[in-house]
Amino acid sequence: LKVRVVRSSPPSSQFKATFQESYQVYKRYQMVIHKDPPDKPTINQVRLVPVSFEDPQFKSSFSQSASLFAKYQMSVHKDTPSDCGENEFTRFLCDSPLEAEHAPDGPECGYGSFHQQYWLDGKIIAVGVIDILPYCVSSVYLYYDPDFSFLSLGVYSALR
Numbered sequence: 001l002k003v004r005v006v007r008s009s010p011p012s013s014q015f016k017a018t019f020q021e022s023y024q025v026y027k028r029y030q031m032v033i034h035k036d037p038p039d040k041p042t043i044n045q046v047r048l049v050p051v052s053f054e055d056p057q058f059k060s061s062f063s064q065s066a067s068l069f070a071k072y073q074m075s076v077h078k079d080t081p082s083d084c085g086e087n088e089f090t091r092f093l094c095d096s097p098l099e100a101e102h103a104p105d106g107p108e109c110g111y112g113s114f115h116q117q118y119w120l121d122g123k124i125i126a127v128g129v130i131d132i133l134p135y136c137v138s139s140v141y142l143y144y145d146p147d148f149s150f151l152s153l154g155v156y157s158a159l160r
Contacts, residue, residue: 036151046117046119048114048115050100050110050112050113051096051114051115052100061117063086066086066089068124068126069089069127070085071145072145072146075146076143092141098113098133107132111133112131113130114130114132115128115130116128116129116130118153118157125151126142126143127144139157142154
């Protein structure tokens, strides 16, 4: 048995060279030990989108996100359709008192409010609403497609 300590951040050449192999071990472990399905979302299927109607990704995914929110609220929380329309969605999860800020020593995405979108087969299956601040990340809300509850996306999102 040989054990190596490999720098992951910033990624060393050893980390880059063994990434796919390490990922396959991780994925197999998750499937065997934790019974994760093979199609559980991966990092490539998660998009961090600034909450701004000026942002093209946010605007283009708004309707899909709002529809998913309504489906979640009605299924999980038994809300009525009038309780979870686009206006309610915007007020609850899009209007934020935080202003976007890009500090030179901050994260590449900047600070502010974001929708962390989980995509599978070209559609959003979950959204984590988060605030990225200078000293923390705050999870505001998570909603998901109830048809994918078997993926435990709330747990996955919290751990991520």
